[in-house]
């Protein structure tokens with residue numbers, strides 16, 4: 001505690017520091033998997049997938065809505081407001097301050113966003129977790145948002161699709177964040193009880209309380225390639241069981257091999273896969289579809305699947321969407 005640490009060091013730090021995660025001049029993006037540099041427009045045109053090694057970069061809610069819904073068919077849902085900082089929590093910073101920072105960074109009130117629209121003509125509500133917002137952590141707002149989105153799906157007799165990306169429960173909300181595990185489970189159960197499909201798309205990373213609740217309850221669980229999906233971290237498990245774990249432990253592929261998820265789907269194929277699944281699962285609610293209706297729906301789903309197979313035009317559209325996102 002002297003003038004050197006109090007004055008000189010912070011000044012030097014301020015001179016040296018560069019806050020540059022979103023600097024637009026940063027035209028080249030480093031692929032964390034193959035270590036190559038990718039030109040940002042190439043990455044946008046390729047749906048944020050590395051063209052060298054197929055690494056799937058993390059993408060946000062807006063990207064998912066544009067990529068998964070039929071073009072121009074979707075509208076965002078306004079999600080309920082939750083009490084802000086109920087515990088008046090403070091670590092190195094106040095929780096309310098952290099929230100404000102995340103809100104100004106993302107332009108959203110919390111780590112979940114939802115929209116309703118159509119996928120290959122079928123009604124759907126999609127909720128997407130935003131990892132950019134405090135690591136997609138699950139607090140009261142996220143629980144409220146998920147519940148509201150699920151209830152809208154029931155009201156609209158729509159499929160409920162959740163795209164997860166989360167570090168787990170939000171520690172700044174203590175037990176209140178843990179209470180969102182049963183709450184989100186109830187939300188999902190309401191959709192299932194209504195006989196509507198609940199599909200989860202697990203993306204990198206999906207961990208902690210989110211994995212332990214709604215993420216693993218999908219009627220069909222899809223994961224993006226190479227996503228890290230698990231409950232506790234690798235180091236914690238290794239130290240607890242005193243054994244070393246396989247290299248691919250907690251990856252989508254490992255989970256698929258061990259029956260924890262149903263399929264690993266490349267980002268380019270996600271929309272077509274969703275369209276196919278919904279086409280097969282969604283029939284007129286409340287009554288068994290008669291033969292004619294059933295065959296019409298199956299034919300429709302086959303049409304849709306070929307229609308939505310990502311062709312070059314579709315990719316360009318998504319690329320354009322990516323451009324808009326990064327401007």
Ligand SMILES: [Zn+2]
Pocket residue numbers: 031032033034035036050051052053054055
């Ligand atoms: Zn790569």
